[in-house]
Amino acid sequence: MWPGEAHSLKVKEILFQEKSEYQNIIVFESTTYGKVLVLDGVIQLTERDECAYQEMITHLPLCSIPNPKKVLVIGGGDGGVLREVSRHSSVEQIDICEIDGMVVDVSKRFFPKVAVGFEDPRVNVKIGDGVAFLKNVVEGTYDAIIVDSSDPIGPAQELFEKPFFESIEKALRPGGVVCTQAESIWLHMHIIEEIVSVCRQIFKGSVNYAWTTVPTYPSGVIGFMLCSTEGPPVDFKHPVKSINDNERPLKFYNAEIHSASFCLPSFAKRAIEM
Amino acid sequence: MWPGEAHSLKVKEILFQEKSEYQNIIVFESTTYGKVLVLDGVIQLTERDECAYQEMITHLPLCSIPNPKKVLVIGGGDGGVLREVSRHSSVEQIDICEIDGMVVDVSKRFFPKVAVGFEDPRVNVKIGDGVAFLKNVVEGTYDAIIVDSSDPIGPAQELFEKPFFESIEKALRPGGVVCTQAESIWLHMHIIEEIVSVCRQIFKGSVNYAWTTVPTYPSGVIGFMLCSTEGPPVDFKHPVKSINDNERPLKFYNAEIHSASFCLPSFAKRAIEM
Numbered sequence: 001m002w003p004g005e006a007h008s009l010k011v012k013e014i015l016f017q018e019k020s021e022y023q024n025i026i027v028f029e030s031t032t033y034g035k036v037l038v039l040d041g042v043i044q045l046t047e048r049d050e051c052a053y054q055e056m057i058t059h060l061p062l063c064s065i066p067n068p069k070k071v072l073v074i075g076g077g078d079g080g081v082l083r084e085v086s087r088h089s090s091v092e093q094i095d096i097c098e099i100d101g102m103v104v105d106v107s108k109r110f111f112p113k114v115a116v117g118f119e120d121p122r123v124n125v126k127i128g129d130g131v132a133f134l135k136n137v138v139e140g141t142y143d144a145i146i147v148d149s150s151d152p153i154g155p156a157q158e159l160f161e162k163p164f165f166e167s168i169e170k171a172l173r174p175g176g177v178v179c180t181q182a183e184s185i186w187l188h189m190h191i192i193e194e195i196v197s198v199c200r201q202i203f204k205g206s207v208n209y210a211w212t213t214v215p216t217y218p219s220g221v222i223g224f225m226l227c228s229t230e231g232p233p234v235d236f237k238h239p240v241k242s243i244n245d246n247e248r249p250l251k252f253y254n255a256e257i258h259s260a261s262f263c264l265p266s267f268a269k270r271a272i273e274m
Numbered sequence: 275m276w277p278g279e280a281h282s283l284k285v286k287e288i289l290f291q292e293k294s295e296y297q298n299i300i301v302f303e304s305t306t307y308g309k310v311l312v313l314d315g316v317i318q319l320t321e322r323d324e325c326a327y328q329e330m331i332t333h334l335p336l337c338s339i340p341n342p343k344k345v346l347v348i349g350g351g352d353g354g355v356l357r358e359v360s361r362h363s364s365v366e367q368i369d370i371c372e373i374d375g376m377v378v379d380v381s382k383r384f385f386p387k388v389a390v391g392f393e394d395p396r397v398n399v400k401i402g403d404g405v406a407f408l409k410n411v412v413e414g415t416y417d418a419i420i421v422d423s424s425d426p427i428g429p430a431q432e433l434f435e436k437p438f439f440e441s442i443e444k445a446l447r448p449g450g451v452v453c454t455q456a457e458s459i460w461l462h463m464h465i466i467e468e469i470v471s472v473c474r475q476i477f478k479g480s481v482n483y484a485w486t487t488v489p490t491y492p493s494g495v496i497g498f499m500l501c502s503t504e505g506p507p508v509d510f511k512h513p514v515k516s517i518n519d520n521e522r523p524l525k526f527y528n529a530e531i532h533s534a535s536f537c538l539p540s541f542a543k544r545a546i547e548m
Contacts, residue, residue: 003284004306010278032278049460052539186323186489213487213495213539215460220494221487252539260534265326265487265526 001042001151002187002218009033009046009216015110020102022155027110033216035110037078039103040154043216050080050114051251056212056261057224058084059253061144061179062091063239064226068143069093072171074130074159076148077103082117085146087243095142097126097133099155131158134167142171147180152191160191162198169202174231178203179224185211185268186219195225196272203227208236209272210261212252224261237262275316275425276461276492283307283320283490289384294376296429301384307490309384311352313377314428317490324354324388325525330486330535331498332358333527335418335453336365337513338500342417343367346445348404348433350422351377356391359420361517369416371400371407373429405432408441416445421454426465434469439476448505449479453498459485459542460493469499470546477501482510483546484535486526498535511536 034047205228308321479502
């Protein structure tokens, strides 16, 4: 997905290496980024910078609506998004559907500070295909859906296609919100433009693109599509609630960086807002 | 400066390789980032992403004051900052002091779209040591000084030290502004904290840190120190002017991303605002 360049982390020790039903899974201890999870050769998270991705993909949608009660996570088998969702006291039910059970097991074994999210009693874990799961969801069930997928080559391919977004839209209540991983403005503007165009057809509330810095992702940035369904309007750029993080300080997210993440470089703005 | 990791670009062809009086200079054609300038093994710019760095380091200071007339650039031998300064019609005089004449020659030969900045008739080029140059500047000469340096190991070392910032302060008019390259929040928080602390002692106007995305810099981000001297107050976070870019559209900078660049992740905010 990013020809002509490579980002390498120095390996101290390989801790785990196995092929699951869906992908190759590697965990290694790096010299400067802590432990690293790799799926099909692509870095998914490092202990040093996972905060940026997990906090942003979770709090961008959940701080944009007043009282989320039911939240669905598609993918996110490492548990980091669950850990962040659990900061929201209004939430009563957190469902997660991860396709690869081995990712969950590996995370619990090697990344306890990430997998801690599975310990929240509000969490219901379903190992299975997110696309199939969504088809069986009663219409209008969720306040928020977070799609924490890998890239559109491999098991996550369908999570970037129109039928998937249609199922998301149906599963959300009126004025409900979705946040999906949406690649890099530096490397994948063509994929982003396609996703934006699909989302504009499907989501009648608002459709926005935000981005943040994650050093170990290609080009050092990752983006998010944030959309809302028809209903009470959602102004994603201005969070309606803050997070009390006295006990467990947020490492990355705050209200200012929430709003700032929607400001795009001119080249991306022109492509997306066209 | 970033142990345990490497970012590699695929080389199509090495175009230039020579040792100047100060450093090793390499220019190569990459497969996906265009031509690349490398000093002492560190990527300085690629044709694909140089817009982010050059536009931000220039317009963050120059759009924060109403009518900059005299601008000094320290370093910046590739000419990219000059190219951006030249967009500001109020500017009457652009001085540049670059230590390594070979960088200027190489840029003119291989990066004409960057080195085009040297063609502006307002530009006066001085090849020499920026530290020595500043000592001879008449007090209060410049409205803005931009320090486009390489990292604090090698010829740019002094540009990160207290006496240098003191000379900058003297060379600026009351309410004048400086913008210096100031490393990565992900990799060099200790260097940044030191620079911030030094700047707080010296600049009695305001002291701010901003950052932006540059994929080919380590960790994918680069920061800037923005300070003003005692005098008319400068609110860096809210630009006071915009750029008419109808003829030559800006690729990266816009007023929104200007303000957004001052919003820091919580971990950096805590360290810097302490």
